[in-house]
Amino acid sequence: MRRALLLLRMLIWIVALTYLAIEIREVMEVRQVVHATIFALFFLIAAFQLGSARFLLGLHKPVMARCAFRAAICMFAASLFDAIDTALDSAVGEAMGEIVPGLLGYAYFGGSALVVVAAIAFAVYSMELYRRILNPVLLGGYVPRAL
16 A cells, blocks of 8 residues: 555656646647646646545544645645636737747746746645545545445
């Protein structure tokens, strides 16, 4: 079971690095479909984590519920940062076209990169927090009672 948790942890980081690679490629292509999909995915994961927090609270597991709630808040923040990145791309794309000139272009791409890195950081941190909830469940230390 510990190997499975280690594999889960490695998969979280692989997904994060893959997402970063996709975002870097997308910055070069300026395609908005990926933004909408990733925003929806982050939002759905956050909703699942929030539902888990409510479930754990109902099972009288307040520590685990708080951890799930913090994970949900971080994932909501990741979706918010992805939405901000989409808005920046749309605003700059409409105002200046595909090519952003000079110093303004460097500022835009730098700011966009910071927003994307913030989204990835919040998403990875959220998954790491949520993984802490899964550890006791998967290792057999916690078995939920039937409702």
